Amino acid sequence: MTAGPAEANRVVETAIKDVERYWTAEYPRLSGGKAFQPVRGGYHPYTRTSPPPACGREPAQYQPNAFYCPDGDFIAWDSQVLVPELLSDFGPLLVGVVIAHEYGHAVQNRLGLSRQPTIVLEQQADCFAGAWVGNVESGASTAFGTVTPQQLDTTLAGLLQLRDQPGTAAQEPQAHGNAFDRIRAFQDGVDRGPRTCAAYRTNNLPVTEVPFGTQQEAATGGDLPSFQDTVTVLDESLESYWSRTYPEVDPGQSWKALPVRPFDPASPPACQGRVQPDPGAAETAFYCVSGDYAAFDAVRLGPALYQRIGDNAVGTLLGGLFAQAVQVRRGQPTTGRAGQLEIDCLTGSWTNSLLAGSAADDIRLSPGDLDEAVAALLAFNRTEDTGGVSGFDRIAAYRTGVLQGLPGCS
Numbered sequence: 001m002t003a004g005p006a007e008a009n010r011v012v013e014t015a016i017k018d019v020e021r022y023w024t025a026e027y028p029r030l031s032g033g034k035a036f037q038p039v040r041g042g043y044h045p046y047t048r049t050s051p052p053p054a055c056g057r058e059p060a061q062y063q064p065n066a067f068y069c070p071d072g073d074f075i076a077w078d079s080q081v082l083v084p085e086l087l088s089d090f091g092p093l094l095v096g097v098v099i100a101h102e103y104g105h106a107v108q109n110r111l112g113l114s115r116q117p118t119i120v121l122e123q124q125a126d127c128f129a130g131a132w133v134g135n136v137e138s139g140a141s142t143a144f145g146t147v148t149p150q151q152l153d154t155t156l157a158g159l160l161q162l163r164d165q166p167g168t169a170a171q172e173p174q175a176h177g178n179a180f181d182r183i184r185a186f187q188d189g190v191d192r193g194p195r196t197c198a199a200y201r202t203n204n205l206p207v208t209e210v211p212f213g214t215q216q217e218a219a220t221g222g223d224l225p226s227f228q229d230t231v232t233v234l235d236e237s238l239e240s241y242w243s244r245t246y247p248e249v250d251p252g253q254s255w256k257a258l259p260v261r262p263f264d265p266a267s268p269p270a271c272q273g274r275v276q277p278d279p280g281a282a283e284t285a286f287y288c289v290s291g292d293y294a295a296f297d298a299v300r301l302g303p304a305l306y307q308r309i310g311d312n313a314v315g316t317l318l319g320g321l322f323a324q325a326v327q328v329r330r331g332q333p334t335t336g337r338a339g340q341l342e343i344d345c346l347t348g349s350w351t352n353s354l355l356a357g358s359a360a361d362d363i364r365l366s367p368g369d370l371d372e373a374v375a376a377l378l379a380f381n382r383t384e385d386t387g388g389v390s391g392f393d394r395i396a397a398y399r400t401g402v403l404q405g406l407p408g409c410s
Contacts, residue, residue, distance in 0.1 A: 008083040008095070009045050015096035016043060016075075018143040019103045022132050030111060030198050039106050041074030052076035066098050068105035070114065075102045090158035093151050096136075096144060097129045097159075097186070104128030104197075111198065119207060120200055122176040123185035126159075127197030130189025137190065149390035152190075156392060157378050159183055163371060168209060178209045180370035180399070187396055206403055208355070210367055222366025227306040227314070231298070234315045235260050237363055238322045241350045245406055249346075250330040258325050260318070262298030269295050285317055287324035287334075294321035305376065312351075312369035313376035319347035338410075340389045341397040344377070345409035348401020355402070373398065 020038050027036035046052040046062065053076065054060040055069035066077035077083050077099070087095050104125030108114050114121065133155070137147040163179035176182065184206070189197050212218035224230045239257060246255035263269055271288035285296035296302055296317060305313040323346035324334055333339035351373065354365045377398060378391045400408045 005045070005047065005079040005084060008087050009079050011087055011092045011095045012045070012077060012079070012083060012099055013043075014092075014143050015099040016103075018096065018136070018141050019100045019132055021141070022100075022135050023103065023107060026131070026135075026194055027107065027110070030107075030194060037110065039068075039073050039075055039103075041069065041072040044074055044076040045079035046076055047078070047080040066102055068102040068109075070105070070109050073106065073109070075099070075106070077102075086158060090154050090161075091151065093133070093136075093144065093147065094155045094158035097133060097155055098162075100129035100132040101125045113198065116200075117171070117202060118174065119171075119177060119209070120202055120205055123181060123205060123207075124197055124200040126177070126182050126185035127189040127200065128194060130186035130191075131194040131197055132189070133186075134190040134193065149392065153378060153391040156183055156186075156374075156395065159186060160371065160375055160378070168211065168367075177207070178367070178371050179374050180402075181206075181208055183374060183395060184399055187392065187399075190392075191396075208370055208402075212367055217366055221310070222368050223306075223311045227298075227303045230306055230311040230314045231260070231262065231302065231318070233363060234311075234318050237354070238318060238350060241353050242322060242326065245349075246326065248406055249326065249409075253330070256292075256329075258322060259293040260321070261293055261295040262302065263295055264299050265297045265301075266299075268297075269293075271295070285321065287321050287328065289328055292325070294318070294325065296321065309375050309379070310368060310372035312365070312372040313379075315351075315369075316347060316373045316376040317380075319350050320344070322350070323347050337389050337393075341393060342410055344394045344397040345401040346406075348398040349404075349406040349409055351398075351402045352405040370402065 023036045028034060044052050048062045051060045051062045053069070053072060053074065055067070056071035062078070064078045064082045066075070066082065068075050083095055083098070086098065102125070104127075105121065107128055108121060108124060113124065116124075133147065133152075135141065136144045139146070159182055160179045163177065163182055168178070177185070185197075212222065224233055242258075243255045247253060261269055265284065269288070269291075271286070272290045284301040287294050302314055302317070305317060320343055323343040326346055327334045327339065327343060332342065334343065351365065351370070354363060374395055377394050
């Protein structure tokens with residue numbers, strides 16, 4: 001069941017008051033002591049039959065959206081479809097994040113930061129929204145209470161739904177960012193606060209959103225032709241990557257080829273000492289310590305990842321299996337917080353090698369692949385099974401590997 005407009009509006013109104021509480025305290029620290037001024041044009045829920053006010057030259061028309069209007073200095077939101085669906089599917093914290101994002105644009109306007117490319121403004125607003133969540137997480141909000149790791153993960157899942165479509169160019173006038181970049185900006189705000197957000201500029205923002213390179217890539221969505229092709233190509237890529245780089249993490253040692261065994265779950269291979277790359281994968285994927293091989297369910301799990309998320313969801317699974325082998329072979333932990341986050345970072349470091357396509361690989365990342373990895377990490381993660389390591393934490397570790405490569409991992 002979907003929440004109704006009245007319930008959705010109550011959550012929005014609560015969020016507005018709490019976001020204003022936050023900026024009343026924080027804004028003077030960014031403005032050189034100037035007091036925060038709430039939006040002057042009011043707050044406007046709208047529906048199909050009662051559209052929002054006109055915004056400058058933009059006519060009043062219904063869109064399933066939420067927006068800040070600088071000309072009228074007001075915030076409006078779709079109370080008929082968008083907000084009720086977000087509330088029902090992802091909970092009140094995501095609704096708060098949407099409102100905090102729009103209020104972030106009002107803050108930009110007040111700080112004189114609005115004359116930047118759209119992609120910078122949108123991710124800066126994501127960051128400001130994350131800074132509000134970090135404040136709520138600290139216990140400062142009586143309205144939203146305690147933020148649990150599960151709530152953060154659910155909010156990230158909602159941000160996945162609000163990303164640009166794969167193939168959008170960062171230079172497009174309405175580009176907001178792919179999920180990988182938007183979640184990075186949001187996590188910046190949560191972890192580092194609003195001063196980091198206010199410093200966003202074109203020259204310091206790591207944007208990974210790119211358009212499709214060819215018509216064929218656009219037609220396929222960037223996915224390899226089949227699940228079997230995906231396994232073959234990505235297995236070869238991982239072997240190539242670790243053959244080149246393993247001596248960097250285990251000096252004096254060379255990489256020994258890792259057999260990958262797809263299996264039917266009705267007859268999984270016997271193994272003593274199984275290690276799962278993702279606790280949520282249960283018995284469907286594991287690195288066998290005694291046999292020194294990787295195995296995964298190629299009947300249900302693998303094809304489902306390929307069909308429901310995309311080829312790099314399979315890559316994230318395989319990358320985690322190889323990272324498990326790396327950890328075991330060099331005598332490092334595979335469990336607990338440190339072990340899990342290192343595995344995710346090592347998986348990201350392989351992804352880093354594919355960002356531009358290295359000379360040693362015949363493949364490169366396509367638009368949407370980083371979002372597929374994020375979706376896979378969230379789909380697999382079960383915080384209670386990872387010693388308290390949330391999907392929020394795991395995505396941050398994966399991103400470190402993606403953006404910094406192997407040197408970024410411990």
